Amino acid sequence: MNPEDQTTPAGAETAGAGNGAAPRVGPSPGEVAAAAERPPPPAHPTGRAIALRDVDAYYGDAHAIKSATMDYAPNQVTAMIGPSGSGKSTLVRCINRMHEEIPGARVEGEILLDDVDVNAAGVDVVAVRRAIGMVFQKPNPFPTLSIYDNVAAGVRLSGMKGINMRERVEQSLRSAALWEEVKDRLGQPGIGLSGGQQQRLCIARTIAVEPEVILMDEPCSALDPIATLKIEELIHELKQRYTIVIVTHNMQQAARVADTTAFMLDGAIVEHAPTRKIFSTPDDARTEEYVTGKFG
């Protein structure tokens, strides 16, 4: 299905002039205007590098990740592709220690944020997760909270002090390309938004705590093509300020958003290379078979 073939709700909202006009590709005039208004990214937050060194993960007896070693470059988008059950989500969860929420899961090896092992003794898991944010497969706004409070939630829950909340909320919603759509109804419940808006709300919530790395675990798999496109455009902008790791089932998506792509199979990282190379001339035969659709 081609997203441009559909009547886009966003297009209808912004212009109303698109009636009968040829299908438009790229951002609508409204979006361009919104982008122009958006404040320049603040100087200080910038992406940090993540390095995996011989990382093994287990669920009870099951060996889910097998000595994974790879680097995530700062301010780059790295896609993790591979068939279901290949360990992509597990690996990403290990990076901000969310695997600890799964009973029986444990990790060996080093996961370095710059030079600090996130699993080292004495490292506060709360600090790790504040530095390494996460966006989940299904949008999960807090149902009891308004749009505003959803964005503020991260800042409040993690006990950050001395922050101008209104400013931070607006800034985060603008960065998540959601401000124009919700600025007049910040007090309404976050679950009243559409799926794609909810996911951008979750991204805004993550940005609000100013992490250095954002992990995205199949962020578009519950969304329609239009909403997916918006998130992908957003990812392009976010990499100016954050290191982004995106798990995806969708190889076209990896090709569209990622600077480098890693192919995983059976818990091992088969190959990590610039995205163009992975999809044209991969070194490993298994990668080639996967990206050409021979299996998976």
Place this chain on the structure above:
Amino acid sequence: MSAALPVVSRRRRTTDRVARAALLALTLVALVPLVLVLYYLIKEGLGAWSADFFTTDPTGRFLGDPGGIKSAIVGTIIMVALASAIAIPFGIGVALYLVEYGKQSRFANVVRYFVDVMTGVPSVVFGLFVYIVLVVTKVGGSFAAWKGSIALALLMLPVVTRSAEVVLNLVPNALREGALALGAPRWKVVFRIVLPTALPGLVTGSLLAIARAAGETAPLLFTAAFVLGTQLDLSQRMNSLPLQIFNDVGQAQDRLVQRAWGAALTLVLLVLLLTLVARLVQRRSRLT
């Protein structure tokens, strides 16, 4: 009529009709006692009601005016309120431990098992337990309202815990993970995200436990005992609606039996009110 889709056979149609009729008949039979209870309650109970009925205490005189049930209403409200103040925080606390921390650990499962056992313990046993531990030993006097409240609280505790555990389990894990991934400490996730999301369900479960406690006679029989006058002091004997009914029904005078009906109707309406509120609150819930 095509051969590929034959009509329903006569036999199947008859079986269907008989089965439907039998189920309907059983349902109607089951409704009979329920309707009769309500009918007699209203018929006999309304006759006992008057302004004085709610505003005077039972006199205890054999001749003359028997008085109303004010002390019983006040007593029930006070004792159930104290019991709720004990049982609801404890019950929700236990449920939080089971769902958020204990999970499937051995200890948590033992606790779950005991909660289940406690749900099945007859209410008279709780009364007996408090009688032996607190009344016979004369802890702070003999019979006392607070002892009755403790017996009721013991009865409520497993009910509150069980219902709260079910509701807390309904809170999607995605919300907990979403909050944890923002760098929230676990206790804040519990208090700021999980509890507010589960709140309507927790309120409903608690109200149903309160309704159950309000109608119990056995736990109060030998803990708070019976007294005529309105009592506000928790360290003294206190009257209650179930005990008032229990006492009056055994009397040889029609007037007293009628007072029992009036008190019974009052109690049922009280419980009905709680149940209705519980249903209304449940509608606000976003969990299914």
